[in-house]
Amino acid sequence: MTWDLAFEVRRGGFTRALEVRSEHRVIALVGASGAGKTSLLHAIAGLLRPTRGHVVVDGQCLFDAVRRIDIPAHRRRIGYVFQDARLFPHLDVRGNLLYGLRGDAVREPRFGMEHVVELLGIGPLLARDIHGLSGGETQRVALGRALLSQPKILLLDEPLSMLDMDRRDELLPYLQRVRDDARLPMIYVSHYPDEVRRIADEVHRIPG
Amino acid sequence: MFGFSPQELAAIALSVKVAVVATLCSLPFGIALGWLLARARLRGMLLLDTLLMLPLVVPPVVTGYALLVLFGRQGAIGAFLHDALGITLAFRWTGAALACAIMGFPLMVRAIRLSIEAVDPRLEQAAATLGANRWRVFFGVTLPLAWPGVLAGAVLAFAKALGEFGATITFVSSIPGQTQTISSAIYGLMQVPGGESGIWRLTVVAVAISFCALLLSEWLARRQRANAGTRA
DSSP states (O other): OOEEEEEEEEETTEEEEEEEEEOOSEEEEEOOTTSSHHHHHHHHHTSSOOSEEEEEETTEEEEETTTTEEOOGGGSOEEEEOTTOOOOTTSBHHHHHHTTOOGGGGTSOSSOHHHHHHHHTOGGGTTSBGGGOOHHHHHHHHHHHHHHTOOSEEEEEOTTTTSOHHHHHHHHHHHHHHHHHHOOOEEEEESOHHHHHTTOSEEEEOOO | OTTOOHHHHHHHHHHHHHHHHHHHHHHHHHHHHHHHHHHOOOTTHHHHHHHHHHHHHSOHHHHHHHHHHHHSTTSHHHHHIIIIIOOOOTTSHHHHHHHHHHHHHHHHHHHHHHHHHTSOHHHHHHHHHTTOOHHHHIIIIIHHHHHHHHHHHHHHHHHHHHHOOHHHHHHHOOOTTTTOOHHHHHHHHHTSTTOHHHHHHHHHHHHHHHHHHHHHHHHHHHHHHHHSSSOO
């Protein structure tokens, strides 16, 4: 079982629940904006504590309310690509990419710097300040930064939503390359069903 | 040089030394408490905040007296420092630094707290998902982004320390060459006839240093607000 997710989170007076059991590697969560998709991803990443339930991915338990397991975010090995990218403004592109590449991974990374840079076509950006990047470039750097932290799971929260329609078609192939290259369990969140069909093996609808 | 007497020059040098030491020694505590007030959600934060702000409003002579009672040779802490570590604070320049550090601390903590609050917590979350523990998040993301504001707080505390009078003179008196700062030298000159020219010289120095420090502090604070915003 790749995904065994059953939990509830409370955010601003609302309760959101997710129940997904799936063998598929790449799944999508779709739902209208305000359906709480981001809160659900935050719970999987350890940024928000569920009120009950469990989060098990690839047999590894990240959270279980009953067994009192709650692995802190920084030890979950989750590559999270945020909707708003969240690049560090005090670092250049290279500094952002390398932020999460530490420890044993420096010597034998599963996702190495050269490989990731090549995969995402961000070589020419390395020395750039992040403030000058376009929306698509920003998301590619965010994606690269997440991969270089050597994650075991990828969470992508509407990575195309900051881009206008033309730019989406530019970024989508990169997302597909990462999906096929990284071979990681991946959750893709979006509110566009057509976008989701090009990425995910299975789609779960979040009631709004 | 500009007609400064040796005693005036000694007062200026001592003031700067006291203010620098007071600022540098209190900065780590200021950063820690500023972070705590900005980010930690604990019981008693309001109380802690109030206690930290107290030196700003309590009469300085009361703070000085409290220091004398606690850190004097007979005081609870002072006796221990003297007997166990050989450190004396009362009537020494180190005591002046302690008094100035306490008087400048509220300003420092407030500025640092505001600058840390201005750092986007979503960037700290991003750092956590990239494997950074609390310490790395703080030293790798929060502090660099808050840094100009932290410096602004330090400069503000420096300016405050430079001008401190009440607590300092109560705790360490005004011994020329040893504990006499610009402020206490001016006060001393006011007690003697013919001191006007010295008063004016020291006043100009005090105003000039304070003005430059405030200007630097404001400039740093503005830069921080522009930098730590939510862009990216």
